[in-house]
Amino acid sequence: MDSKEPKNSEWVRFYKSFQYAWNGIVSTFKSERNFQIHVSISIIMFITGMVLRFSIIEWMIVLFLIGGMMALELINTAIEHVVDMITSEMHPLAKAAKDAAAGAVLVYAILSFIIGIILITNHLFAS
Numbered sequence: 001m002d003s004k005e006p007k008n009s010e011w012v013r014f015y016k017s018f019q020y021a022w023n024g025i026v027s028t029f030k031s032e033r034n035f036q037i038h039v040s041i042s043i044i045m046f047i048t049g050m051v052l053r054f055s056i057i058e059w060m061i062v063l064f065l066i067g068g069m070m071a072l073e074l075i076n077t078a079i080e081h082v083v084d085m086i087t088s089e090m091h092p093l094a095k096a097a098k099d100a101a102a103g104a105v106l107v108y109a110i111l112s113f114i115i116g117i118i119l120i121t122n123h124l125f126a127s
């Protein structure tokens with residue numbers, strides 16, 4: 001009997017942690033225009049992959065890029081929130097933190113774009 005309760009509460013905690021994470025994704029989607037743009041581009045890439053009938057390897061690359069992009073955008077949003085919570089005043093360190101986080105997203109976005117173009121052109125010309 002005693003051993004059942006902690007087990008249940010572990011599952012409840014596990015379920016709740018998913019719920020909190022999902023809430024973070026939904027609220028970021030609602031508030032961040034860049035996240036909405038990334039989701040839209042991901043949907044376009046998904047449809048492109050279906051139309052061109054991507055191979056398993058190509059799908060794995062696309063999913064990795066989409067997942068990485070969204071995860072980075074979520075981390076960038078988290079950093080923005082923390083900075084805004086710490087100070088509402090202009091501070092060089094606040095700027096440095098926000099700009100570095102935005103830079104990380106930009107680096108990944110540029111790489112994703114280049115890899116996406118390579119994937120599509122390689123697929124079209126190889127088949």
Ligand SMILES: Nc1ncnc2c1ncn2[C@@H]1O[C@H](COP(=O)(O)OP(=O)(O)OP(=O)(O)O)[C@@H](O)[C@H]1O
Nearest residue numbers: 032080087088089090091092094095096098099102
């Ligand atoms: N508290 C702050 N102190 C100094 N610079 C800041 C501060 N908050 C934002 N900035 C800088 O001002 C510029 C514009 O920031 P802005 O607040 O418009 O966008 P963001 O918060 O970085 O992102 P988003 O537009 O997604 O909210 C960026 O270079 C950012 O680093």
